Amino acid sequence: MALEKLAEKYNLKRPEVKTVEGKIDGYYVNITDDNVVKKYYLTFNVSGIADKKEFEKFLKELEDKNSSIWNVKYEKNYIIVEVSQKRSGFNHFKELKEIIEKIITFFKEKNYKSGCGYCGLEDAENIEIAKIVDQRVHICENCFNKEKRRLDERREEMLNTKENIFLGILGALAGSVIGGLTNYFMVFSLVGLLTIILSQVLYSILAKKTSWFGVIFPIITSMICAFGGYYLKHSDGTLIINDQVYVGTGFILIIGIVIGIFMKKLSKGDFLVIEKLYKN
Ligand SMILES: [Zn+2]
Known part of the structure; x- marks a missing residue:
């Protein structure tokens, strides 16, 4: 090495x-x-x-x-x-x-x-x-x-920041709706991916803090909006549940949990560590 x-x-x-x-x-x-x-x-x-x-x-x-x-x-x-x-x-x-x-x-x-x-x-x-x-x-x-x-001090400040659930919900909804609309341009797996990233990130930015509610809520709205968009696009009777739909749904679940937990840690300031490498 x-x-x-x-x-x-x-x-x-x-x-x-x-x-x-x-x-x-x-x-x-x-x-x-x-x-x-x-x-x-x-x-x-x-x-x-x-x-x-x-x-x-x-x-x-x-x-x-x-x-x-x-x-x-x-x-x-x-x-x-x-x-x-x-x-x-x-x-x-x-x-x-x-x-x-x-x-x-x-x-x-x-x-x-x-x-x-x-x-x-x-x-x-x-x-x-x-x-x-x-x-x-x-x-x-x-x-x-x-x-x-x-x-x-910075961590203390972050811990004391209150989660603005109302704005967070608006963010998650906006992200989900925008993501859901992309059904008209993209395959469902990408729609799922984009929808969950948008809604999770917008929730965190607007709420200024992420709790377990902030992890779960965007996942639910993403699923509803991603499927809603897909349903509307295929409302002429061509609705099929194929592999793309399974993959997209998997993305929403897995990516949602991963980003959500990451944002939750980030908002608590867990990354603000300082330590000596040789501990006496
Ligand atoms: Zn110095």
Whole structure:
């Protein structure tokens, strides 16, 4: 595995199965393998950049000239390089190593520093790898506490938001009716898919919070409207229940439950996590 080899080569530690982290030539680095989206996320802490334009030009060239690099993001005092696993060829280790060397060589040449990924201070206290929402980055104690407070407040705010069931119902109905009307242009399986996505998402946006009611209600309205549209389209006596109808109905049920539960979690702020990867 590429991560194992990288850990060995650069003397990195492995706080999680899919993550290696440490310092390469004095630069804080973290490499995470996300095999759900088939990408590697390479995080480098970098600060003390004298010429921002030159730095951004380097990042842009890095992205343009390496076919395996999907995206490069520059935030606060760190960069995230997204590497596509599909475009990394047969030898992922070699590909990642080349990218790492390119970046570190440039950093060293320009005499950039590496400190806390948030505040950028090199001599900040206890710089440690932390998981912040979906990212892993080395930050100092001070920034960790600040960020934890901010996320806690945000979660508290979300928990205290009341579900506007009335607007949610309107959203679910609007989504279902629009979806149902597409019966005139599409096969039923796609109608089912579109109808449930529209009504579930509109419920969540308008209600500002999703309860179990918000999970179930759009499923019911989607079914009624999707079938209603189908029935109207075939009201001339050509009504048949074929495989498309079964698949479409399955979509409404399964997608409805999946998106609904996802929205329910999202509206509770469950994703706003911050934790240190090495727990003492
Ligand atoms: Zn900091």
